Amino acid sequence: MPNLVSIIMPVYNAEQYVAEAIDSVLAQQHDYWELLIVNDGSTDRSDEIIRGYTDARIQYFKQDNAGVSVARNVAMQAMKGDYFCFLDGDDQLTVSSLSSRLEVFAQNSKLSFVDGAVSNRTEDLSKETSQWMPNFKGEPLSDLISLSGKSFFGVTWMIKRAPNYNYAFDPSFTHGEDLWFYIQQAKNHQYSFTSEVIYLRRISAGSAMSNLHGLANGYLSLEAKLSQLDIPPCLLSAYRAKRKSIMFKSYLRAGKVLSAFNYYFKT
Structure with a gap:
């Protein structure tokens, strides 16, 4: 079978x-x-x-x-x-x-x-x-x-x-x-x-900013979940650094410079 x-x-x-x-x-x-x-x-x-x-x-x-x-x-x-x-x-x-x-x-x-x-x-x-x-x-x-x-x-x-x-x-x-x-x-x-x-x-047309803000919040929600897991602190730090880098570059590509710096330095 x-x-x-x-x-x-x-x-x-x-x-x-x-x-x-x-x-x-x-x-x-x-x-x-x-x-x-x-x-x-x-x-x-x-x-x-x-x-x-x-x-x-x-x-x-x-x-x-x-x-x-x-x-x-x-x-x-x-x-x-x-x-x-x-x-x-x-x-x-x-x-x-x-x-x-x-x-x-x-x-x-x-x-x-x-x-x-x-x-x-x-x-x-x-x-x-x-x-x-x-x-x-x-x-x-x-x-x-x-x-x-x-x-x-x-x-x-x-x-x-x-x-x-x-x-x-x-x-x-x-x-x-x-x-x-x-x-x-x-x-x-x-x-x-x-x-x-x-x-x-x-790849369909959609609201780029809506997707970006949603993605940014999704990364933060995931970090909160990860912090509750038994994982090495260095791995959580690596996640934080990477999600900041991803969103910083994504906001810059969308021409949202202020959002890029706010996300990188305030989250």
Whole structure:
């Protein structure tokens, strides 16, 4: 019996792209999967489009708008897979996304997480603008906290389910919830990756300043969580230095010089 993979997909007002996201799952080379779609209070035609799919492997849930973390938690409570991974409602998986990661798992029974390359693309997915490639193997806890970017890009890990473990995102986060989710599981577990592209990420137009302020606050919220963990002080210091550097440069690129210096020296 092949391994069942649960694919967690939150959807919020994604009528323009949700069909493409679902179609990318239907096209998988590894076809033993379940797709758990959670409609997080969409007010567009997302519901109508999702209901148009009749494949028995698709499970559909609806909730009032409560955020992506709550939506993912609903799906994870219902999942039955031996492994699970994530797909946002406006992105796509490549056809070998599941099979290539499962192949890495098959080569090493000690692995808990397998990642892969991510293709950042224009809004219509027609052109790649950049590519992220993992560059880390081993226990990823220190790498995640240090924000090196070698083992973390977003919710692109495939995770081998551990028995009797309650997987859940922290809904108090507005940004950085995926990084905190991984950090909570990373200790004493092994990470690896496939060099194949496993995820197509759509870069959509949005409010740059809104995203920047949210990201800045997310980093601060994560630091407060990290300070409660039993981690070496030098690692927490490394996190603080890196998040200040990231946001300082991000604000400067956006032309917000005062915000850059305020964040760097006052947080």
